[in-house]
Amino acid sequence: xxxxxxxxxxxxxxxxxxxxxxxxxxxxxxxxxxxxxxxxxxxxxxxxxxxxxxxxxxxxxxxxxxxxxxxxxxxxxxxxxxxxxxxxxxxxxxxxxxxxxxxxxxxxxxxxxxxxxxxxxxxxxxxxxxxxxxxxxxxxxxxxxxxxxxxxxxxxxxxxxxxxxxxxxxxxxxxxxxxxxxxxxxxxxxxxxxxxxxxxxxxxxxxxxxxxxxxxxxxxxxxxxxxxxxxxxxxxxxxxxxxxxxxxxxxxxxxxxxxxxxxxxxxxxxxxxxxxxxxxxxxxxxxxxxxxxxxxxxxxxxxxxxxxxxxxxxxxxxxxxxxxxxxxxxxxxxxxxxxxxxxxxxxxxxxxxxxxxxxxxxxxxxxxxxxxxxxxxxxxxxxxxxx
Amino acid sequence: xxxxxxxxxxxxxxxxxxxxxxxxxxxxxxxxxxxxxxxxxxxxxxxxxxxxxxxxxxxxxxxxx
Ligand code: HEM
Ligand code: SF4
Numbered sequence: 001x002x003x004x005x006x007x008x009x010x011x012x013x014x015x016x017x018x019x020x021x022x023x024x025x026x027x028x029x030x031x032x033x034x035x036x037x038x039x040x041x042x043x044x045x046x047x048x049x050x051x052x053x054x055x056x057x058x059x060x061x062x063x064x065x066x067x068x069x070x071x072x073x074x075x076x077x078x079x080x081x082x083x084x085x086x087x088x089x090x091x092x093x094x095x096x097x098x099x100x101x102x103x104x105x106x107x108x109x110x111x112x113x114x115x116x117x118x119x120x121x122x123x124x125x126x127x128x129x130x131x132x133x134x135x136x137x138x139x140x141x142x143x144x145x146x147x148x149x150x151x152x153x154x155x156x157x158x159x160x161x162x163x164x165x166x167x168x169x170x171x172x173x174x175x176x177x178x179x180x181x182x183x184x185x186x187x188x189x190x191x192x193x194x195x196x197x198x199x200x201x202x203x204x205x206x207x208x209x210x211x212x213x214x215x216x217x218x219x220x221x222x223x224x225x226x227x228x229x230x231x232x233x234x235x236x237x238x239x240x241x242x243x244x245x246x247x248x249x250x251x252x253x254x255x256x257x258x259x260x261x262x263x264x265x266x267x268x269x270x271x272x273x274x275x276x277x278x279x280x281x282x283x284x285x286x287x288x289x290x291x292x293x294x295x296x297x298x299x300x301x302x303x304x305x306x307x308x309x310x311x312x313x314x315x316x317x318x319x320x321x322x323x324x325x326x327x328x329x330x331x332x333x334x335x336x337x338x339x340x341x342x343x344x345x346x347x348x349x350x351x352x353x354x355x356x357x358x359x360x361x362x363x364x365x366x367x368x369x370x371x372x373x374x375x376x377x378x379x380x381x382x383x384x385x386x387x
Numbered sequence: 388x389x390x391x392x393x394x395x396x397x398x399x400x401x402x403x404x405x406x407x408x409x410x411x412x413x414x415x416x417x418x419x420x421x422x423x424x425x426x427x428x429x430x431x432x433x434x435x436x437x438x439x440x441x442x443x444x445x446x447x448x449x450x451x452x
Binding site: 092093094095099 | 398399400401402404405412413414415416417418419437440441443444445
């Protein structure tokens, strides 16, 4: 499936959702699975304990890619765990990411945003918004929160990007995973000796996790914490620039920003290939027989454009629309742990960017903006802008 | 309208707090939902229903009286 517009999912999703909302598919790695495209069904899969989060990722050359059970989760990687293991890790962390904690963090995030914009304003356009702004802001924030030196960013940004590349080979992905793990593991061991004021040190202090588990948790937070938000900031900016009426409405009434962020999350749904789950037993899904062990892909992208669920026209971006629950952060017990942080970051970044550069515009024709078509997290590779 | 929460199910996503801050809060230690008002006034009904609909862990139940 290919996109015909940078902001819209491939057409096939709509056809499938309307005609065959639960459909057998061949997954990119060659095995058989199912694709689910309706909002209600996506929510159903993601809240049904018969569908396990232990899953196989699409990797070319994965020697284990057959009908064997999904591999056991790497230590600490709770995104691919089921309860009670998942609960154990998630509970250790949720206190760090509450709505209140994230609101308290807002001034610090705004400070980081301002510094990046100051630096950007000193350059003469055009600049690449990804490298100058969208990537540094969430990277700086998550580094600060976790206690990871920002100076090491090249290494972790590269490894994270490799893990998110659909065409990374099994070996490449494993090497990147191990590098990221090793890096956080060394850091965690250093914090054991010299704790500082950050999440990694707090986790060390609980005494509940082994070094490998700490490394797994830290690597997950670091990866999930910067790639996603960075892409929402850059793609969100491009989308607003291409929707001048929406941009004007937002500039005229900055109070709309909270709702606009939710709409951008829904409309762009950057976790573009959906969420994988594995059936633990034979499941009858609206008359379809899903066999135990099968992979089911719950399409967030398709579900988030489901006209049967959303009022108004879900194919349109409308910053005035009231916020109904969308699927951009997933659903069920794995729903994004960092979502309140992501909201704070997106609001701060987009508000300040629009404010600071009233004449912000693309510096190249839109067709020349390189898109992240082969990345698990969609977005732009670079975004040349000027003002 | 009466609200019942299931703290064991809660995954601390904070959707309920965003939807109805007068009714729901999160514990500082572990982010688990706490009910500020189990019998909220009728005016907050739609917000509470929104919170229950958004909760990813199905941890909030609204019981009609
Ligand atoms: C706009 C930005 C973001 C988007 C669109 C996003 C999206 C998602 C989605 C769809 C999931 C569900 C995965 C699944 O069920 O398999 C998820 C989980 C997760 N996200 Fe995010 N995320 C964002 C930002 C963040 C940030 C800033 C953090 C920082 C800590 C973060 C940390 C996590 C973690 C740790 C999980 C796993 C939760 C669990 O398994 O219980 N995310 N995210
Ligand atoms: S929305 Fe549900 S899971 Fe999230 S904090 Fe509230 S009760 Fe817990």
